[in-house]
Amino acid sequence: MEWWNIYLLYLLIAGAFVGFFAGLLGIGGGLIIVPVLITLFTAQNFPANSISHVALGTTMATILFTSISSLYAHYRHNAVQWNIVISMTPGIFLGTLMGTVLVSSLTGNTLNTIFVIFIFSVATQMLLQFRPRAMFQLPGKIGLFFAGGLIGGISSLVAIGGGLLSVSFLTMCQVKIQHAIGTAAAIGFPIALAGTIGYAANEILHPGLELPKYSLGYIYLPALACLVLTSSLTAPIGAKMTYSMKTSILKTIFIALLYCIGIKMLIDLV
Structure with missing residues (x-):
């Protein structure tokens, strides 16, 4: 089997794994996809100074596709407060685009450090079952604009769909959990749309970037295709299993996996 076939197989397996857990636990796959891509891109001898950037950009583009099915599912259950979405979207676009510009100016080690801190924070929050309490009133349009900008900016730095941040913010603002x-x-x-545009546009803004073949800016298209293909197939399976089995054991396994990934990346940094 050719080397590139082997890596495509790894990507297909990773996409299936991530899609399953995303559907089962309602957790975005960025926390898993980014470290996997960094490992695979390093093994493929991609340009060292852009590996982390391409991993983040490819992951964000993957979330663009997977977020559509999630959005549609919640829309069918009338669980989306569109007035909030409309008020936050301009800030989200601005903050996310600014975040992608910031990413292009940071080194791979800096990006990996930010990601390690975030992944440990998420794993610890899940382990302790921390739930934010309602503390504030939902702000007006200006407040939602700035909240969207902050959520979008952070999400672009670690390539997530912003679900963890958005749910926490809205819960603190007395929005019902559903x-x-x-x-x-x-x-x-x-978030995913603006992030994908921003990561793809880096090739135009920085024409001298050293990137792997078949890339669109910081988005590696073969990896994107593999991840989207299998994650879209396994996410519905995970979602169905949420209602047919206890997820506590699998959730514990997922938390342990996050800690293992965080520790490995920390060791690589040190």
């Missing part, structure tokens, strides 16, 4: 989750799913689409 509507918070549904609205966060809708918010994930403009």
Whole structure:
């Protein structure tokens, strides 16, 4: 088997794994996809100074496709508060685009450090079962604009759909948890769209980038195709299993996996 066939097989398996857990636990796949892509891109001898950037960009483009099915599912259950989505979207676009510009100016080690801190934070939050409490009133349009900008900016730095951040913010603003989750799913689409545009446009803004073949800016198209293909097939399976089995054991396994990934990346940094 040719070397490139082997890596495509790895990507197909990774996409299936990520899609399953995303559907089962409602967790975006960026936390898993980014480290996997960094490992595979390193093994393929991609330009060292752009490996982390391409991993983030490819992951964000993957979320663009997977977020559509999530958005549609919550839309069917009338769980999306569109007034919030409309008010936050301009800030999301601006913050996410600015985040992708910032990424292009950071080194791979800096990006990996930010990702390690974030992945440990998420794993610890899941382990302790932390749930934000309602503390504030939902802000007006200006407040939602700035909140969207902050959520979009952070999401672009770690290549996530913003669900964890959006749900926490909306819950603290006294939005019912079902509507918070549904609205966060809708918010994930403009985050992914703006992030994909921003990561793809880096090739135009920085024409001297050293990138692997078949890349569109920081998006590696063969990896994108593999991840989207298998994750779209396994996500519905995971979603169905949510209602037919206890997920506590699998959730514990997922948390342990996040810690293992974080530790490995930390060791590589040190």
